[in-house]
Each structure stands twice: as structure tokens, then as C-alpha cells.
Amino acid sequence: MTGPTADARTVSPARWPPIRRRVAVTCGAFGAVTVAACVLAPLVGSTPISLARAFDRSVPFADNVDAQIFFLARLPRVLAGVLVGGSLAAAGTVTQALFRNPLAVPEMLGVSAGAALGAILAITAGWSFALGPLTPVPLASLAGALVAVSLIYLLASAPRRALSTAVLLLAGVTLNAFISAAILFVQYMSDFTQTMQAIRWLIGDLDVGSYAPIVAALPLVGVAFAVFAVLAARLNLLTLGPDAAAARGVNVATTQRLAFFSASLATSAAVALAGPIAFIGIIVPHLVRLIVGADHRVVLPASALFGAAFLVACDVVARTVLAPIELPVGIITALVGGPFFLWLLVRNA
């Protein structure tokens, strides 16, 4: 929202090129929704708190339960929701363009399965290896995701030619099945409480409990989004097919590689932070496309913003509806998102 206003001082928005105006208007609208979600979400939770007390600096933080609930429990959750929701939605948009397939999500590429295998090995083996803010489970899931991504890339790539998206997709699906079997095997061999922990991880949650894991995920997500920004226009051409894109001067091989790695990176970071939260990567881009059309320069930022708002809102429902028991947010994303998506689909048909 701040970018376009800076320009507005010199050139009136009415005279911007049409696409820039559309991007600005769309990002403004979706950004407003996201900001609203982020401001409102920390105000509600399973426990009533006094905001006045939470922001009362005269009480030491160590004694101020309201402040701790606000700053240690709720705010990190909201920020994690923004980061994870935005990453999964943007990565979904990029993956769908890369494969020219409306059902493609990074999860299909084995990213989530690799992450899950890493996490479950860490849970089952009781690893205690930590790296700065990264505790064993996120660390192992990030490693698992990156190994899976590299494996698939090696399978689908040959030097100096375009990636075979068909091989990429098939290799991804196959590796997914293979890793899922390995996960089941590890779970089968582990004891009951470990299995429960593993299943809980597989559902995904945003209760990160501190800012350290969010900060740790930021550089990865930052790099991915920087690449997304560069790719947006080229993805429009890529959706026409590799030959058509090449004819219009797009370096197809490089674009595909960048798209694959940036989408995988964003998803790996999101899954390491919150577990594999279902549905965001597929439903949010479609929802946004139904509203703003198919131009990736508009859809990509709008998807990221809307994914963030959507996940933050779903998390509010997850942590209040059955309080003090919490519903896994992945259940809400699917339960709320599914019918809404179908409604939009039928209405637009």
C-alpha cells in the first residue's frame, strides 16, 4: 500500500499505466482485509484479557499475564498465520502457473511429505539437535523438504533444457507416495504418544509460542517472494505454453527453475513453521482469480495477502470455537474454505 502512494505524489493515479493501477487497487483492497484481520485477531482468544493491562508498561512484563497472552501467545500466532498463509497461497499460484494445471500445489511435489518425514523422524527418535531458534522438529522438517525438492529436481532436469513439467509432476506424486509409506512405517514402529505427536504435527498448527521461529523462516520466505515478484509477468506468458512463452522472449528453462525453487522454498519454510496446513495453496489462488482475473501481476500479490488474511481468520475460529480445547486450524481452512469456494464456483459458472 505504501509503494503506490509514494508515486502518487508525482503522477496522479489516473494517469498510471492500467496494470499498475489495477495492482495498486487490488493490493490496497486485499491489503486492507489483511490488516483488518491482523488487527482484530489478537483481540480475541480463549481467554478474556484486558488490553489496557496488556499495554500497561508500569507492570513488569514478567508479571503481566495479559501482556504475555497478547505478546507471547496471540501476536506470534497472527504473524505466523500471515507468513504461512501468504507463502502457501503465493506458492500455490506459482505452481499452478508452472504446471498450467489448476490443481497443482507445491504439496504435490513432495515438499510436504519430505517435511513430514523429517518431522516425524525427529519426534520418534527424540532428537535434541537444535540450531539457534530452530528446534529439532522444524529443523528436521525443513531438511526433509529441501532433500525432497532436490531429489525431484534432479529427476526432472537435464542441463540447458526446459524442465519436463510432466516428469516433475509424476516424480513428485511418486515420491510423495514413497515418502508417505516411509512415514507410515516410522509411525508404525513408534510408540503411542509419539504417534499422537506425529499425527498432530501432520494436521498443522500456528501456536509457535515465540517470535524466534518466525524470524528464522523470514529469510527463506523473503527470498521466495523476491523471486515471485520478478516472475509474475513471465508466468503470464508461461501459462500460454513453453513454446509460446519462448517465442515472446521468455527464457523458459530459467523461469521454470526459478518458479519451482521459489515455490518450494516458500512452502518448505511455511511447513517447517506450522506443519502442512491443508487447502490454502489450492483454494486461495482460485478464489482470488475468480475475483480479480488471471493476470499474475495482480493474482500473485492478491493471493499472498488474501492467504494471510484467510489463515489468520481461520485460526481465530480454531482457537475460540471450542475453547479451552483448540481445533487444528487445518480442519477450519478446509471446512470454511471448501463450501465458500464451491459457492463462488457455481455463482461464476
Next chain:
Amino acid sequence: MTRRRFARVAVALLALLVVTAPAPASAGHRIISIVPAVTEMLFAIGAGPEVVAVSSYDRYPEAVGALPRVGALLDPDVERILSLAPDLVVVYGSQSHLIAQLEGARIPVFSYRHGGLADVTATMRALGRRTDHAREADAAADAVERRLEAIRDRVRERPRPRTLLVFGRGPLTLRNVYAAGGVGFLHDLLTLAGGEDVFGDVPRESVQTTTETLLARAPEVILEIRAEAPADVERERRVWAALPSVPAVRANRIQFLTGSEMVVPGPRVVEAAERLARALHPEAFEGRP
């Protein structure tokens, strides 16, 4: 190498013999238990020598180490169970498929489900009648109840600290913390040991907590029970420092209690109760070993 392989084959053959050979005729029953808590009860009521096989998770008492394994809750090995010709199989209540198969083979089944603390001794008595050890079972159950009552009496008059009883969480993090809720044997044990369960109002066996509920419930004592000690207990204890307003954190009243007796609702609940009571009210046990 060949010698090792030979040894392996020999062991496998021997194991096969042990499994398939008709068991020596013993005077009592031939019992298979695939529920560790009930295995412990069987040994406590004097039916131990009649147990011919146990689950893959059974570790206690030591005598089970020599017994064949027949799978567990999710993977019962029906073939092995049948081949051991039992006349009573203890199964978990949710194993409906296994129960149907055993009933089809006309093998009597003792169906068990975890319940509260009172169910431990009730199950021991019921097992006693099913295995013709009624007198010993009643005596063993009485002893368990007497010892539990003695622990309850010892801490009865003391102030009851608000306690969080954690039985699982992610390594080195406060994510996915599972704690005892307001029903079940862990809740009963905690109450008996002189603690007030911070999730006593939640009518579930387990509660998956969040940072917010942990802060809001503000436990005065945090007890973490585990079957096995984590790799680095001190580091795991320090993880709680992330919640500085929690009274238990400020008073450093966070303790790990490890050992299978803490998580198996069998006759060793007495030991679990005493360890919990000692952790909650150390002064009540001063001068006692």
C-alpha cells in the same frame, strides 16, 4: 559371517519351535494379554505363570521378557495368537475386528478399556474371577486401594497446588503440549496425590493446550511424566522459561517424572501416586525413605 548366519537361523528355528510346539500342560489357564496394563494386573493377581504371550509393548514385569510377542493395539498377530491355543485373550475394547475373529475361533475374550483409577482395581478383581484367582485378586486390589488411601491421607490436609500434568509435547518446544484433562486415571492420580488439575473442568482424558491456555491457567506446579527420560532433561525443563508469568516457572516447580509406572494404569499406580505426591508435597514425606 557364516557362523553368525547359522546362529541366526538356529535362533529363528528355535523361536518357531517355541511358538508352534504345544505348550506344556499347566494346571491353570493359557492367557494372552495384548494390553500392558492388564499384563501387569495378571502378574499382580498371581496369574503371571499362566500368561503365555504378551504385546510388543510389554516391558513389565521382567518375566514378560521371555514371552512370545503377538503384536499390539493396531497390529495384533491373529495367527500367532491362535497358534498359541489360549483359553483367554485380553484385548483392548476398540479391537472389534480381533474380538470377532477370536469369537469365531471360540476363544474367550476379556475386553478392557482404560478408565479412571477405580477401574484399575475393579479390573483386577474382574480378572481374578475370570482366571480363578479371585482371592488373590481381591487381596492384591485391596492392597492397592489401601496404599492409595494412605497416600491420599498423607497429603489430604495440605494446600492443593494448581498443577499441570503434561504427558507429551514436541522436543525442546512448548508446541503440541498434551496434558491430563478432567477424567481418566492421570487426573485421578493427580487429585489423589494432592494436586488440583488445572484442566479439571475439561471433561476429556487429554487436552492439547496452547501457549494462551498455559498462560491463562497459570499452574503453580508443572509435572511432566514420560515413559522414558528425554535426551536432556535440564534443557527440556528450561523450555518453560518462555512463559515467565506462570507461577510454576517463577518458583521453578517443574519436574520430570520418568518411568513406565507413570503412564501404565496397572497395579503400579501406587508407585506413580507416591511419586506425584512426593513431587507435589515433599514436606509430607520428610524423614521417610
